[in-house]
Amino acid sequence: QVQLVQSGAEVKKPGSSVKVSCKASGGTFSTHAIHWVRQAPGQGLEWIGRIIPMFDISRYAQSFQGRLTITTDKSTSSAYMELTNLRSDDTAVYYCARYSEVTGHDYWGQGTLVTVSS
Amino acid sequence: SYELTQPPSVSVSPGQTARITCSGDALPKQYAYWYQQRPGQAPVLVICKDSERPSGIPERFSGSSSGTTVTLTISGVQAEDEGDYYCQSADSSGTYVFGSGTKVTVL
Numbered sequence: 001q002v003q004l005v006q007s008g009a010e011v012k013k014p015g016s017s018v019k020v021s022c023k024a025s026g027g028t029f030s031t032h033a034i035h036w037v038r039q040a041p042g043q044g045l046e047w048i049g050r051i052i053p054m055f056d057i058s059r060y061a062q063s064f065q066g067r068l069t070i071t072t073d074k075s076t077s078s079a080y081m082e083l084t085n086l087r088s089d090d091t092a093v094y095y096c097a098r099y100s101e102v103t104g105h106d107y108w109g110q111g112t113l114v115t116v117s118s
Numbered sequence: 119s120y121e122l123t124q125p126p127s128v129s130v131s132p133g134q135t136a137r138i139t140c141s142g143d144a145l146p147k148q149y150a151y152w153y154q155q156r157p158g159q160a161p162v163l164v165i166c167k168d169s170e171r172p173s174g175i176p177e178r179f180s181g182s183s184s185g186t187t188v189t190l191t192i193s194g195v196q197a198e199d200e201g202d203y204y205c206q207s208a209d210s211s212g213t214y215v216f217g218s219g220t221k222v223t224v225l
Contacts, residue, residue, distance in 0.1 A: 035214065037161075044202075044204065044218050044219040045206075045216040047206075047214040047215060059212060062119065062213070095161075097161075101167075102167070104149075105151065105153070105161070105206070106163050106166075106172065108161060
């Protein structure tokens with residue numbers, strides 16, 4: 001059974017950076033993309049970016065260009081999402097999810113709450 | 119930027135049918151996916167590639183597509199179906215997008 005386990009909650013100051021990890025188990029890490037989706041309190045789902053581990057090709061939502069970096073470590077089947085220059089409106093639960101066109105986002109991490117507050 | 123439009127809410131009595139629409143210009147050329155999200159939980163995939171039901175999803179969930187609109191149908195709604203539902207697709211440039219979400223209330 002595929003599982004995605006994310007790192008724990010973070011509290012950050014405005015202007016700082018956060019790096020969230022997502023460790024995969026139970027499947028073949030390189031065969032699916034890993035997407036990152038966030039959800040601000042009381043709001044809907046927002047796609048922020050993805051990486052294809054087999055080729056280390058990433059793509060980001062336009063509104064995050066220049067602030068977001070998604071990477072992988074294939075030796076540990078882990079993906080990472082780093083967001084810089086944090087603002088209060090970056091406060092959200094950040095999810096990683098496995099994706100393919102055949103299956104959609106079929107497995108999700110448990111979510112990581114990132115709180116940005118002075 | 120590309121948008122998917124959903125109704126904010128749908129209310130339905132137990133045993134009746136709920137239909138949730140999702141509209142987007144690229145939907146004739148891109149697959150749509152549907153997710154259920156209960157409070158405090160991660161989303162769960164209920165429909166992929168417009169109309170395919172993943173293993174473990176009850177048969178009462180079905181999806182269809184017509185032109186620029188896709189529809190999630192929940193037949194014989196049960197109390198446990200209450201939650202938020204999101205459609206998701208992509209535009210031609212490979213950017214992914216979620217709809218604004220529809221809150222399903224079982225009366």
